[in-house]
Amino acid sequence: xxxxxxxxxxxxxxxxxxxxxxxxxxxxxxxxxxxxxxxxxxxxxxxxxxxxxxxxxxxxxxxxxxxxxxxxxxxxxxxxxxxxxxxxxxxxxxxxxxxxxxxxxxxxxxxxxxxxxxxxxxxxxxxxxxxxxxxxxxxxxxxxxxxxxxxxxxxxxxxxxxxxxxxxxxxxxxxxxxxxxxxxxxxxxxxxxxxxxxxxxxxxxxxxxxxxxxxxxxxxxxxxxxxxxxxxxxxxx
Numbered sequence: 653x654x655x656x657x658x659x660x661x662x663x664x665x666x667x668x669x670x671x672x673x674x675x676x677x678x679x680x681x682x683x684x685x686x687x688x689x690x691x692x693x694x695x696x697x698x699x700x701x702x703x704x705x706x707x708x709x710x711x712x713x714x715x716x717x718x719x720x721x722x723x724x725x726x727x728x729x730x731x732x733x734x735x736x737x738x739x740x741x742x743x744x745x746x747x748x749x750x751x752x753x754x755x756x757x758x759x760x761x762x763x764x765x766x767x768x769x770x771x772x773x774x775x776x777x778x779x780x781x782x783x784x785x786x787x788x789x790x791x792x793x794x795x796x797x798x799x800x801x802x803x804x805x806x807x808x809x810x811x812x813x814x815x816x817x818x819x820x821x822x823x824x825x826x827x828x829x830x831x832x833x834x835x836x837x838x839x840x841x842x843x844x845x846x847x848x849x850x851x852x853x854x855x856x857x858x859x860x861x862x863x864x865x866x867x868x869x870x871x872x873x874x875x876x877x878x879x880x881x882x883x884x885x886x887x888x889x
Contacts, residue, residue: 676708
């Protein structure tokens, strides 16, 4: 049986505790995000974590499944779009200034792996592309690369720098040369076109990546459980 623990990490930046599910006892840290407004245990509940259990059981990888604040930021219709993006930026800064440094100290590593499916893929990709020096591998499964649809048409720097399909176009390609990037989708995936576009941006800039498009399968856990072990096995098997 995998070693699974639950803990709270208090964020001074957010002024609240973030719930964390830790799977495994040793290995390269993998920061994982749930889908839209999902529980921090969602990836375990839907057996995405279990699909790579060999790697956690054998000390190759250690998973940190994090709570998000989607319901307080992007999905909070009771606040303005400006406040939504400001709240999300606080979450990003919690990752950069608090949680990742904690992982670096406790696991004697500089870079981490980030992964997620659907909107969890957005969280992973946005973090990886914004802070590439902190990330060794990105596994974006049926992810999104823009949050414009939450922003009610506002235009500001914070929105721009949280849309990877915009800022990567204007960034320097060398920043991403070290990173192993996987963009996964399927021909019946609602995120097919955004993923193709993001892959095209990376290709146009000469940034190496693995674009994977499955056939005859929808945007759902069946797809993600199928492809995640393949990607993990390629890099860590």
